Amino acid sequence: MKTRILAARDIKQIVSHVGLNELMDQVIEELKVAFKAQVRSGRYVVPKRDGFNYEHPQVGLVEWMPLMRAKEEVLMKMVGYHPANPRDQALPTVLSTLFSFDTRNGHLQLIADGTLATSIRTGAASAVASQLLACPKSQTLGLIGAGAQAVTQLHALSRVFPISEVFVFDLDQENQRSFEGRCDLLGLEQTTFTLVDNPESAAACADILCTITSVAVGAGPVFPSCDLKPSVHINAVGSDFPGKTEIPGSVLNQSFVCPDFRAQAVVEGECQQLEESHIGPELSVLVDDPASFEHLRGQMTVFDSTGFAVEDHAVLAVIQRHAERLKLGQDLQLESIRDPLDPYFGLDNDKDGVTQLGLTGAPKIRKQG
């Protein structure tokens, strides 16, 4: 009974074989399947995530996102968020790992690198929300924040909209300058990249706007309350921690706001800034009944994307299917399962065995208390 390991290398192989576009398309479709299953049968039990956050030795947090798929699986995602990683340690801001447990016996059946999976599903969720809430003719994309997540936002949106121009802003000029080059592999030959000097320029030009920043707690919003297109759709992706918000309250109050996971969004997302009554239904509800929400595509709308374990389940399902088909990954005998009643691994107890164990007969009596 082994544990399947899907390391970064294996997932890179999947990307190479399947192709980024096909993979993104499949994740977008799988998200819709998972959301519908959740609305129709409550297939997933998803507690709010929890975690530790700290100021030392670095500003950061480690959090856990559990999910149970009824009768089949417990999925645990562990996520590290350390905004100084790229600058100080040449590491991604977000590192994550996925762990799947079999509910028949508690066996840890899978460990998978979650970093790519997280990026892809976060992009895919914005694509799903934008299909439902943005004007179908959307062509211009504003990006506030041009780090790793911005690449996957553009990628996902380019799969469902004919993006002709991207307006890019980042406080870090090097991030901003390098963005187009980092998007080369998306093959967006019809798309113009325009670097803008301030976030309001990216916001004002956008049919669809994505905010994907590492703004500090209390330091938002990341663009001022400015003129926006009246039918703009905003994917608010960076807000994922109490006090961390990116969108001006006035914009939220003018908009239809759809959270990914309401219970979490009111604690960590843009919904922190809203009255309960102003918060719309969750994305899964829209996915299940798009016609009822079609009228919103001409209005100002916000998808409050805090990150939802159902999305992680969906992307992992796609990755696992490809890994099995391509015979990728390695199997590790991690757990001790030799004898269910012997905690000590069935070590032999012949004379040599006793010696080998360092047992010397009579127990040592230690000082009491």
Place this chain on the structure above:
Amino acid sequence: MKTRILAARDIKQIVSHVGLNELMDQVIEELKVAFKAQVRSGRYVVPKRDGFNYEHPQVGLVEWMPLMRAKEEVLMKMVGYHPANPRDQALPTVLSTLFSFDTRNGHLQLIADGTLATSIRTGAASAVASQLLACPKSQTLGLIGAGAQAVTQLHALSRVFPISEVFVFDLDQENQRSFEGRCDLLGLEQTTFTLVDNPESAAACADILCTITSVAVGAGPVFPSCDLKPSVHINAVGSDFPGKTEIPGSVLNQSFVCPDFRAQAVVEGECQQLEESHIGPELSVLVDDPASFEHLRGQMTVFDSTGFAVEDHAVLAVIQRHAERLKLGQDLQLESIRDPLDPYFGLDNDKDGVTQLGLTGAPKIRKQG
């Protein structure tokens, strides 16, 4: 930046090299060190564990036990508890894995099998509690429940008391019959094993009593309110779930009750049955100041052992030290860390790269909604 894997095989190697007795002695001492650090400096942040429990496909649960060691590490233990495992699947009731994350950057630095570690630290915690609360001359041990955990309870207690006789009860007669043989490797040549027909016989004869059963929720207690020795110390180990208790309420009410982790014990442990005012201080407080509690050694006492993440940290610290010294374990490149700003692994974008990625130039426009 790799992830160190300590699999069951590696931990078996540690046991072989260090010796079971020496390992248990070291864990007992390390527990005391960790408990003192917690009392004196609040070194660990420990939320209550949480988890999913279910009736299908098997009665069981998967739970998570997080711990943060200030400024250094986040430790996550995942635990599966499936009482039908030994009977139906020849697997241990408890399977568990430990995950350590570096708070400097969120890196998953260690994955270790937790099954042996859990057994040893659970035994060691009972030894620590018994040293503080049992009569120093204790010689007879009662065991109610003779599964895997009973072996480590006996082992740990035999390291700190001259156990001359063990009274063993288990509802499963095969477990009961096989127990002495499963303890052969402990080398307890001075110890007599007596199988008893009912739990009250094990309880009545015991200077120290351990309850380590898989009793179902609501089905406790596991022995009746019977005559016990007036200075008996009970390690109540099996109670670890809402509604699951092993000890008669009348016994608890006559006893000094010391929980491992009060906030958890009142939800999952024997403390569920007690008024708040009747619950004593946590084990760590006793460890830090044994003299103040010495008078309890002639009284009836209960250690309410629900399982505490600080214990997991302590046993892992011992295991890691030995693994490093013995150069055990393997390193795995699990996480994708190649380029902090590139979610797609730095895949090349020369012509072959584009082909390889399956990118076909213009984005596919998908049906809206």
